[in-house]
Amino acid sequence: MEKNTNLFEYVLRMGDDSLILGHRVSEWCGHGPILEEDIALTNISLDLIGQATNLLEYAGEIEGKGRDGDAIAFLRCDREYKNLLLVEQTNGDFGKTMMRQFFFDAFRRLLFERLLKSSDIQLAAIADKSLKETKYHLKHSSEWMIRLGDGTDESHSRIQDSLDSLWKYTNELFFMDEVDFSLIKEGIIPSMDGIQEEWLVYVTSILEEATLSIPTNNWKQEGGRIGKHTEHLGFILAELQYMQRAYPNMKW
Amino acid sequence: MVTEKDIWAYLEEVSDPEIPVLTVVDLGVIRTVSLTDELCTIVITPTYSGCPAMKVIEEDIITLLKEKGIQNTKVELTLFPAWTTDWLTENGKNKLREYGIAPPENEVDKSVLFAEPTVVPCPLCKSRNTRMISQFGSTACKAHHQCNDCLEPFDYFKCLK
Ligand SMILES: [Zn+2]
DSSP states (O other), X not given: OHHHHHHXXXXXXXXXXXXXXXXXXXXXXXXXXXXXXXXXXXXXXXHHHHHHHHHHHHXXXXXXXXXXXXXXXXXXXXXXXXXXXXXXXXXXXXXXXXXXXXXXXXXXXXXXXHHTTOSSHHHXXXXXXXXXXXXXXXXXXXXXXXXXHXXXXXXXXXXXXXXXXXXXXXXXXXXOOHHHHHHHHTTSSOOHHHHHHHHHHHHHHHHHHTTOOOOSOOOOOOOGGGTOOOTHHHHHHHHHHHHHHHSTTOOO | OOOHHHHHHHHTTOBOSSSTTSBHHHHTOEEEEEEOSSOEEEEEOOSSTTOTHXXXXXXXXXXXXXXXXXXXEEEEEOOSSXXXXXXXXXXXXXXXXXXXXXXXXXXXXXXXXXXXXXXOOOTTTOOSOEEEEESOOSSTTEEEEEETTTOOEEEEEOOOO
């Protein structure tokens, strides 16, 4: 029972990361800076929403109270969303969107690689499926870091601004509490310690190649994992939930 | 008396809604077919997590089998093992090429940045002098390429493994 509560919470947190980031990225649909990037962003968004569907459906099964993925995605209040603060931050310019994606993709790749060995079969299956997609996303966002950072004076200064403004949200990627500790002990999820080190090595190497500097101010902001969000989440939920709130149980 | 082998043959009539030249069998998304007196159970696996075609494929399978006289069909979705482009049949790859979509080539690990790009031959003139325009294309499973010789822009069914 205890295990189920913890597993539910963990899968929910992952599902919310994919859902909220997928929704954010989808806001670019029809607004991409060039056609190829418009298509790339909508494809990435679709992958994330697909992963969210798999994760939130599974969360509903673990919970066993008859809620399906849609009910979980559309019918909760803001404090019940457990996504990272990073993923709910506004899109800003294309560079800021890519910086947010880069931090997240680099983390998700390392996480999914380890979850392949999870003792929970369904979680391992979702990781296997998602890892293949995430590798494409990471390649895409990493290449943009280098292209924008080591590009023109303007692209360099703008992407550096994005790095400065988003860096404070990256520590939360490695958040751990009792939920994580108990699942780590059971071999269901990996410890974050190794992931954080590897993430930093990868991110630093790309940002150095991009001639960007990681902020030395180490102030960190977190709260999403326990339901305390920035003001941006409310606006996302207003749009995300509009249809189900206005027309309950409405189906296509 | 309908057998599982018959069901596999019927499924050759269900095409992928996004790439109609491929059947669901060519695509490798049909994992198992099992038949009892009351129920036909078909297990399918998605190509990509968010592939919108899966729902349509499920409905098309049920509709087709009903036409063939099988009243009760259940389509189940499995994520494990995860679909890979290795499951695309040789027949499927040939059909893609004829249709103007370059089939998947063996690729280096996607996490390797700026690796030597994979050579994707042009489906029109067969030239190997082509370039990638974008690694994301018109659907989740395709990338966008162009031939440097005949200038044909074409889709590449990208490698997923
Ligand atoms: Zn050509």
